[in-house]
Amino acid sequence: MLLDYDRLGWLRAALLGFTGLVAAFLLLPVVFIVLLSFGSSRWLAFPPPSWTLKWYGELFADPAWLEAALTSARIAAMAALLAVVIGLLASFALVRGQFRGRNVLRGLLLTPMVLPVVVFAIAIYAFFLRIGLGGTTAGFVIAHTVLALPFAIIPITAALEGFDKSIEDAAIVCGAGPFEAKLRVTLPAIKIGIFSAAIFAFLASWDEVVVAIFMASPTLQTLPVKIWGSLRQDLSPVIAAASSLLVLLTLSLMVVTALIRRKLSK
């Protein structure tokens, strides 16, 4: 009864209603910001007196926004690539390795996800100042790779655990070298995990703001830092326009992910 959708009775209506409200609550800010970006009111009145594209015009007229977005994309792509390669190698050791301290190692590699990011932010900020990487692209990429690594390791180890190693062994018996067997048998089999890892790692860097706030320099700032700076000045609708483009990006990423996952799993 309580776990039977068809026999819940009046409770079903209540729970459905509540779920609908929560779904609306979750959707509200996302939809609201997109509507607002087309509103003509500078003071973000809603509903706006009329509709306009001028905030998008202002957004594209300011090269700083585009530059920040490109910086973010560049750093996120590099961090994601590094995190996936390093994470893939580590996952083989974590899933199949037989050595002491394997669980400690797993815990250590996942810690950057759990530790409050502000602690890591000030630590790496101080460290980079000392070794001369502060405010550099390399510094950003390294810091973001550390933060993205757990997001790469989790889906890859999960995929690897679900893969039957005897298939790889069979390839070796049939004459493939150990490396060739991994490359041509194992990697294609866990491609969904690797693909998820790349997406998560990219997003972990693309959306990261706390480390970026500390590390940003006047000449090098990521998109979240640019948004953060604008937010502290005023709540200009230009931010709504930039935010709407980010929502669009998220939506397309979700669609592409769903399509590719469907294709890969065939």
Place this chain on the structure above:
Amino acid sequence: MSGNLLHRQPILRRPDGIGGALPALTLVALFFVVPVVALLLRSVTEPVPGLHNYATLFGDGTYTRVFFNTFLVATVVTAVTIIVAFPVAWMLAIMPPALGSIVFGIIILSMWTNLLTRTYAWMVLLQRTGVINRTLMDIGLISEPLPLINNLTGVTIGMVYIMLPFMILPLVGTLRAIDPMTLRAAALCGASPFEAFRRILLPLSLPGIAAGGLMVFVMSLGYFVTPTLLGGTSNMMLAAMIAQMIQSLLNWGLGSAAAFILLVVTMALYALQLRLVGAKRMTGGI
């Protein structure tokens, strides 16, 4: 052929060693462990060696108020998140897949949307002249705008919003794992729906609630962006205080001591969570 097979046997038996993990280990050791340890050393060496930074943090009313406030916000956010998430997770666990996938889609969309974007939306929605206050005044429920931002209310709304997916998704897994027959048996034995909920469904879902709740609590303790933008100066949280000490006051000793306290509390709760649910189940969510 058989000779060949025997020859290759050692390769098959040889397990992967620690070797593959070396790049990851080097990266994390060099750019995570070393900087964090160096920071913690700073807390007992700057400006002079000793524990005076910790004495200051625990002795000064301003700082103890920040600690108290941090725990208060994390507790309130966790409690509200659990209460809101449970019915949704319950429904999602038993809903027809077609309907459920819509709700799942909304949850994932909100989770994937840029954090600052969502927080910005709440800043606009909650401000004095914002849509929520405007609407409430237009329909005559209130005559003065409610103070919804720069206070605990604003932080709670914004944080619960961020944390809900992290509570709902693991809870759905827990609820799905419960055998519906146990509840049918309870009904057959004469239990009222309320009794079946209180004595079977709720206890069986407690591990999921505890795991999700701990995760939300830990995340809330160290959160920086949302509390900074939606909270006021009078209810500053620990992460914002640490950032301020380093960025504006350049007080590295005090800042790193505060960071150390946050780190210890977080790691202790993380260890507790691992013991409660095990690393696999906790990280299996993504």
